[in-house]
Amino acid sequence: MRPTVAAALGVEVSVLQSGMGGVAGTELACAVSEAGAAGCVGGYKLLDDALSTVLARVTAGTDRPVGVNLIPEVVGPDDLDRQVAQVLAETPPRVYLSFFGLPDDAVLDRVVAAGRRLVVQIGTVEDGVHAARWGAVVVAQGIEAGGHLLGTSHRDELVAALRALLPGTCLVAAGGVGSPAEAARALAAGADGVLLGTAFVVAHESRAHGHFKTAVTAAGAADTVITDVYEIGWPGRRHRVLATPVTERPGQAGKFIGRTVVEGKPYLVPRFSAAVPTDATSGRIEEMAMYCGNSCGALSEERSAADVVAGFASVLPDAQAIEHVKGMNSHGR
Structure with a gap:
């Protein structure tokens, strides 16, 4: 039997929080983990002292499993290697590594050899099959997702295709999940849990600008492009993203x-x-990149991270696995 997300990551609720650069700070990541799900801080392009500061805050902010999200194609192989080395050296084993996009095999080898839990978000069947060879929790991102898109498939189509090829792999559905009903549809397609991005953009603990949060809660799927x-x-x-004057008139001066x-550094x-x-x-x-998935139509107000997690807990698998994880955690996390 394949593991639930809760069992695979050592948490209680099979919800992963997207490690959105800028938005997913340590406050959000820790709040999600404290609520029993898998929080994740955005590592983005942080290196050296800046990354060390974030790692220190996130490990001090929760004693539960929590992740650090890294983006191979944004930083390149050398800086990614430095980021991975810092995470492994400066955090305890309960901190998992999450990659947005498939990193080089050497990076996957290094994470697995260190005994860390591994999450890889992909947008194609080929990349999902590849990541599964390292025992990763595979996040299947559909084009319903907000932010950068890793493929061209719809969420449930990608989940179903991967489930057919990977019967024993822990699969997570990402893209357009804004309600428990939508999470249930993803589970029916073959997912073992869900990753939420836009739903956490509007969480109290999110670092998204107030205008960004208000725009998301006022929007429907048709307002995204x-x-x-x-x-x-x-x-x-x-x-x-949400449609903006920039998406409507891309020929403007940059x-x-x-x-x-x-x-602490101004830009x-x-x-x-x-x-x-x-x-x-x-x-x-109002002209900036406000990443937003099709799930925005189900989001009408700003809520705490704990309330977001609680809203999905009842539809996610499975009670026995959750009780098992609670028992493990009671003996020391």
Whole structure:
């Protein structure tokens, strides 16, 4: 019998939180983990002291399993190797590594050899089969997802195709999951749990800018578009965002439209930047990249991370596995 997500990651509820760069800070990751699900902090391009600061905060903020999300195609192989080395050296074994996109085999070997739990988000059947060879929890991302898109398949089609080829692999569905009913549909397609991104963008603990949160809760799926205009910092990858004046008029000049701060360092934000507007961002927020999945139609208000997790717990597998994990945790996490 294949493991549930809860058993595979040592948590109580088979919900993974997307490690969204900028939005998924340590407050959100720790709140999700404290609620019994798998929280995840966005590592994005952080290195050296900046990454060490984040790792120290997330490990101090919860004694439960929590993840660090890294993006191979954004940082390149050398910096990814440095990021992985830092995570392995500076965090306890309960911290799992999550990759958005398939890293090189040597990276997967290194994580597995270190005894860490491994999560890999993919957008194609080929990449999912490859990641499964390392015993990864495979996150199947459909085009319903907000943010950068790793493939061209719909969520349930990709899940079903992977389940047929990988009967013993722990599969997670990502994309368009904003309600328990939608999670149940993903489970029926063959998933063992769900990854939530947009639902956590509007969590109290999210670092998304207030305008971003309000825009998500006011939107429906028809208000999102798939585009490639927000390419500065992350070129060559389509992304689903809320429609903005920039997506409607992509021929505008690429001038600076705002400022932001990342781990204490100030940055200018150009039009077409891939950076999301956070609570440390000022300027023309309405023109910035507000990543948003089709799930936004099910999200009408800002909620705590714990309430988000609790809303999905009843439909996710499975009570016996959850009780087993609770028993394990009671003997020391």
